[in-house]
Amino acid sequence: MSAKVTLKTLSEELGVSVATVSKALSNSPEISPETKQRICGKAHEYGFRPRPTAARTTNICALIQTPSPEVSCFSPYTVAVMEGMMAYLREAGLGFSLYSDETAGLNGGTLLRQLGSRNIHGAVILNADEHSRYYEEFDRVPFHYCSLHTDPRNTGTRLLSIDHTQAAYEAVRYLLQLGHRRIATLVTPAHSQTGRARLQGYRRALEEAGLAEDPELIVTSRRGRDGLELGNHETHRLMKRRPDVTALFVMGERVALGARHALDDCGLGVPRDVSLMTFDDPPEAAYLSPPLTVMRMPNRRLGYAAARWVHEMVTGTAPDEYPREPWMRGELVVRDSTGPAPARPGTG
Template identity: 30%
Template structure:
C-alpha cells in the first residue's frame, strides 16, 4: 500500500483525524480545509485501505453468501438478485460454495467466526441450518433463502410451493384435463411435498383424478423425467395432463412423450415447476410454475442489509407467490375458472439469458 492517511495529513498540514473526518464526510471540517485535503487526496490518488478501515470499525461491509452449489439452474438468477441489492448498498459479496461438503463448511464457519463477514445469506443450507441458527442466536445477522418450502427457524425468504401446485392443477383443469399424472422429485425434498399437496388439494371435488399409480418419483434430472414417463407409458397408464415438479425433469418428460409419439399439448398437457432457463428451450416450450428466484434473492439481501443497519424487521418468513408461465406445452387457456378466479398470463417472454 502506497499512500496512507498519514501521508495525506502531512501533505495537507493537518492531522490524520481531520483527514479521516473528510473521508467520512463529517460536517465539522472547515470548507477550505476540506477542499485542500480533497485536492491532496486526488493528486496522490489516495484510497483508504479497506483492511485498516475494517479493523478500526469492527466490520467488513461484506456479506457472506452460502450456496450449496452454483449449478442449480435457478441459482444464477437468485444470486443476481442478491448481487443487485448487496453491491449498490456498498457491501461486498463473499461467495462460499458448500459443494465440497465438510471441509467447505468448515471454511465457511471459520470465515464467519473470524468476522470476515458482517452477515450471512444462506441458500438452502440443509445440514448447515443448525450451525446458522447458533450464529443467529449469537447475534449474527442471518437470512436464509428457503427453496425447499420448509420453514427455517430463522429470518427467511421462501415461496409458496403449495400454491404453486394449486396453480398447476388449476391450469390443467382449465384445459379440461381430467386424468392426471405427476412426477415428483426426490422424496426428501420438502418443496416437492408441499407442491404435490397443493396439486392434489385443488383436485378434490373436481372431476379430475390423480391416482397413486399415476404418481412416480424421479431424481430431478432430465434423464430421470424421461425414465419416469417411460415407466408410466410402459405401465399402459392413461393420462392427458402431467405435472412435473422440476423443469429439468419436465424437459425429459417432453422428450419421452415425443419419442412415444404422444402429442404435446394435444394428447398430454405438461406443466413444469421452477421456470429455469432451460424451460424456454424445450419443444414445445414448457408451461411452468414460475418461482421468482431473482426477487427472492433480492428480498433476502434486503432483509439482511436491513438487519445490518439495525432495522430489526420481524422474523416472519417472507413468502413469495408463484405464478404460471403459459407456453406451448399446455393448450391456450384464456382464463382460469374457479373460486380463485385467477388470470393466466400467456407469455412468450424468455427468461433473461
C-alpha cells in the same frame, strides 16, 4: 497491569489465543457472545483499543447446499437468486461471495470458521433440507442469515418464501380446466418442505375437482439425483405403466427437459398426447419446442429481498420476520406445451 497492553498480553491473561482476541475485538461471528463479552470487557478495563485498520466492506454470501459432489450448485433457480442478491449488494455498495458444499461438509462443524476466514458477515441459504444441521452452529453465535423456501428448524423465522401449496394448486387447476383427469406429477425435491408443499397443492386441486388421488401418478425423487436423469428415467417408467396419462406436472426446468426427451422416445407429442408444465421460468423455457408452460417463481426478487434483509440484520435494523408482499407468489405463464386433454381410451 503496568506494562503496555497488547493483543498478546490480553491473550495471556485471558487464556485464549491472540487470534481469538483480535477476532473478538473486531466483532467476528466466529467468536461466541460470552467469549466476546469477556475479552471486550477486559480490553475496556485496561483502556485498550486495537490499532485501527482499513474499514472492511460488508460481505454477504449465497450459501448453496448440494446433496452430493456430483450435483452442481448452479441451476436456473440459484442463478436467478444470486442475480437478485448482486443487484441489491451493488446498490448498497456491499460485497458478494458464493460458498457451496455438500450437506455433510456444511454439517462438519467448521462452517463458521470457513465463512469467517472469507470475511463473510451474513448469508442467504439455498437448498436447505431436513438434513441441514449447520443452522445450529449459526444460532449458537449468532450469525446473520435467512433461508429461502425451507426452514429445517420449523420455526418460521429467518425464512423468506412464497406459498408453494397455492402455486401448485393453481398449476394443477389450470390442467383440470383443460379437461385433464389423469395428471401425473414428478415431485422434486421430494425430501424438502418445498416439495411437500407443492405435492399438497397438487392433492388439493384433485380433491376439489372430485378426483381420487392415484399413488401411481405421484413420482418422488431420490435425494441427489440430477433433474435431467430423473425426468427422463421416471417419465419412461411412468408412461410404460400408465399410458393413460394426459398431463405431466413437474417441479423443475431440468426435470421438464428430461421428461420432454422421454415423451419423444415414447412417440408422444407435446401437447398433442401429453401436456407438460413445470415450475420456474428460465430464459430458455420460452424458446424450447414447444415453449414450456410454467408456474413462474419470483426468484430474482426473492434474492434481492433476502440480501436486503440479511444486510438489515447486520446493521441491527431487520424485522424478526420478513413481511408478506403482493409479489411473493407464483405466476402462471401459459405457452404451447399445454393443451386440451386428448380423447384417448381410458382417459375419461
